[in-house]
Each structure stands twice: as structure tokens, then as C-alpha cells.
Amino acid sequence: MGSATSELPSSRTPLRDTAENGLKIVVVGGFGVGKTTLVRSVSEIRPLNTEEVMTQAGAGVDEMPESTGKTTTTVAFDFGRISLNDRLVLYLFGAPGQKRFWFLWDRLFAGTLGAVVLVDTRRMDESWYAIDRLEHHGTPFVVAVNRFDDDSARHSLEEIRAALALPAHVPLIECDARVRSSGKDVLITLVDHLHHLARERELTA
Amino acid sequence: MRRPVDVGDPDRLYTVTGGRSRSDGSSFDLVTLIVAECEPAVGQQSEHARILELCRHPTAVVEIAAELSLPITVVRILLEDLQATGRITPRHPRVAASATLPDSALLTEVLHGLRNL
Ligand SMILES: Nc1nc2c(ncn2[C@@H]2O[C@H](COP(=O)(O)OP(=O)(O)OP(=O)(O)O)[C@@H](O)[C@H]2O)c(=O)[nH]1
Numbered sequence: 596m597g598s599a600t601s602e603l604p605s606s607r608t609p610l611r612d613t614a615e616n617g618l619k620i621v622v623v624g625g626f627g628v629g630k631t632t633l634v635r636s637v638s639e640i641r642p643l644n645t646e647e648v649m650t651q652a653g654a655g656v657d658e659m660p661e662s663t664g665k666t667t668t669t670v671a672f673d674f675g676r677i678s679l680n681d682r683l684v685l686y687l688f689g690a691p692g693q694k695r696f697w698f699l700w701d702r703l704f705a706g707t708l709g710a711v712v713l714v715d716t717r718r719m720d721e722s723w724y725a726i727d728r729l730e731h732h733g734t735p736f737v738v739a740v741n742r743f744d745d746d747s748a749r750h751s752l753e754e755i756r757a758a759l760a761l762p763a764h765v766p767l768i769e770c771d772a773r774v775r776s777s778g779k780d781v782l783i784t785l786v787d788h789l790h791h792l793a794r795e796r797e798l799t800a
Numbered sequence: 801m802r803r804p805v806d807v808g809d810p811d812r813l814y815t816v817t818g819g820r821s822r823s824d825g826s827s828f829d830l831v832t833l834i835v836a837e838c839e840p841a842v843g844q845q846s847e848h849a850r851i852l853e854l855c856r857h858p859t860a861v862v863e864i865a866a867e868l869s870l871p872i873t874v875v876r877i878l879l880e881d882l883q884a885t886g887r888i889t890p891r892h893p894r895v896a897a898s899a900t901l902p903d904s905a906l907l908t909e910v911l912h913g914l915r916n917l
């Protein structure tokens with residue numbers, strides 16, 4: 596530990612000392628759909644990777660060693676960060692969308708503002724579970740279609756909405772996860788949607 | 801992406817946490833910001849010292865975990881140690897961890913922040 600100024604590796608950008616409220620948005624989707632790419636394109640730090648080691652007992656678990664009645668699973672997820680102002684910091688979590696990660700979701704979704712479901716139209720069936728789960732949780736979300744260059748079908752948004760059985764009130768947009776402004780638009784669409792929901796609730800309360 | 805430290809190694813987890821396998825609750829959210837109240841001390845457990853270094857500026861629990869290459873669960877236990885002796889202060893997220901939405905005023909602030917990116 597050298598001088599006070601060399602306290603951190605140069606790659607690390609600390610938050611402002613006034614930062615006091617951490618907010619969460621989760622990006623879910625199937626393998627290779629562009630979650631990490633989206634997080635990277637809007638994050639002020641290089642996406643970091645971390646793990647939850649989950650010890651679980653009970654229902655919904657595939658493997659249950661008889662000896663312990665428990666199973667331990669390690670799930671990796673990545674995240675990025677956006678300082679919104681002097682006090683607010685938004686964390687973006689990229690989470691795998693497969694069914695076997697449901698227990699990670701329960702953790703990540705606790706206290707989250709909302710979610711982005713990232714969809715690859717070549718593998719739309721991988722989005723079903725995520726959408727179903729979010730609806731079940733009551734977590735507000737938007738769906739963003741990440742267009743890949745070799746997607747020859749080019750389904751329209753209406754076709755995609757129908758294929759996903761997505762209710763009319765859920766925003767559905769296109770994006771290019773590699774492009775910062777596009778990623779930013781996805782987040783704005785989500786927070787706009789959340790704002791509408793909050794206003795509705797406040798006016799009827 | 802795999803990281804060099806096998807955080808699932810039971811021996812390492814045992815060493816770092818003094819044999820405890822679970823923290824006693826959900827006191828630290830992934831985005832709780834941790835602030836050190838003192839400098840690392842000589843002879844301190846190295847993970848504790850690393851956390852105090854990182855948290856000279858507010859640092860989220862999840863960032864601490866990534867920097868230390870330790871699972872979140874282990875970091876929570878370490879943070880409980882440090883909090884118990886007053887060496888850190890947590891700044892907890894102020895969005896209800898319930899089904900209710902945050903209020904529109906907060907969301908307006910978030911929107912402004914995003915538009916100004
Ligand atoms: N053409 C195109 N390629 C993209 C786009 N978004 C991501 N990719 C590429 O798709 C690949 C997978 O992207 P990732 O961001 O790693 O996907 P992921 O969802 O994080 O993947 P996993 O974490 O492995 O599930 C990478 O090679 C990206 O460069 C996009 O919008 N268009």
C-alpha cells in the first residue's frame with residue numbers, strides 16, 4: 596500500500612463521496628443475446644463479473660445429494676454502473692434467463708426498479724420463461740429486440756409481440772446493444788414506463 | 801468468463817469467514833454502498849483490510865465482491881464483522897424492497913440522469 600493516491604488500481608473509478616442511493620435494473624435474456632454488450636455500452640466502468648454461491652434446500656432443485664439434503668450452485672453474473680447525479684447510482688445487472696437460475700433472479704429482483712428482457716428473434720422461445728417469471732413477480736419490464744446482422748427473417752415488432760404473447764401495455768422496442776445511444780434509449784424507455792406506472796398509481800391512490 | 805480464484809473452494813471460504821457459512825440476514829443489498837470509517841490496520845485480516853481500502857470512497861457490495869473475487873455471500877459476512885465494530889457505515893438503497901413501485905419523483909430524477917448521459 597503506497598501513498599494515498601495509489602490506493603486503487605488505476606482501472607477502478609470510485610464513486611463520488613456524495614453517492615448515497617444505489618438503484619438496480621436487471622437485463623435478462625438467453626445465452627449470447629447481448630446482455631453483457633448492452634451493459635458495457637452504457638456503463639461508466641468496464642463490466643465486472645461476480646458470483647453468488649447459493650445453497651438451497653427444497654423444492655425446485657434438480658440434484659439433491661442424499662447426504663446433505665442441500666445443493667450448492669454457483670451462478671455468475673456481470674454488472675455495470677451509471678452515476679446519475681451526485682447522489683444516485685444505477686447498477687445494471689446482466690442475468691442469465693434460463694429456468695435453472697430462478698433462485699438468482701429472486702435475489703436480483705428484490706428491490707429492483709424494473710427489468711429489460713433482451714430478445715434474439717432467432718431464438719424467441721428463450722424469452723418465454725423470463726417474461727413469465729417477471730409477470731409472476733410483478734416486476735415491471737420492457738422488451739428490447741437485439742437485431743443481429745445475420746437475422747434474415749426480420750420479423751416486425753407486431754409479429755414479435757404476437758409471438759411472445761406480450762400484452763399491449765408492455766413497451767417493445769428494437770435496439771443494437773453495441774451502440775451506446777441505443778442502449779441508453781432502452782433504459783429511458785424502461786424508466787419512462789415505470790414513471791407512467793408510478794404516476795397512475797399516485798393519481799388513483 | 802472464469803476468474804483465477806476458485807471461490808467455490810470450501811477451504812478458502814472457511815478461512816475467509818472463520819468457518820461461518822451464512823450471514824444472519826439480508827442486511828446488505830447488492831447495491832448497498834459501503835463507506836469505511838477508518839483506515840486498514842496492521843495485522844488485520846487481509847480481506848477486511850482490502851474492504852476498508854476500497855471503501856475510502858462509497859463502494860457497492862457487488863463491486864467489493866468483484867474486486868475481491870469473492871462470492872457475495874462471503875462479502876456479506878465480512879461486512880457484518882466490520883459493521884459490528886463500527887469500521888464501516890452502510891448507505892442502504894432507498895427503494896422499498898417490496899412489490900410497490902418507487903415514487904415518480906425518484907423516477908423523474910433517474911430519467912434526467914439518463915438523458916444527460
Ligand atoms: N450483430 C450484432 N451482434 C451483437 C449484438 N449484441 C451483441 N452482439 C454480439 O453477440 C455476442 C454475444 O454478446 P454478449 O453480450 O456476450 O451476450 P450475453 O447475453 O452476455 O451472453 P452470455 O452471457 O454468454 O449469455 C458478442 O459477440 C457480441 O459482440 C447486436 O446488437 N448485433
Ligand SMILES: [Mg+2]
Pocket residue numbers: 630631632673689
Ligand atoms: Mg454475458
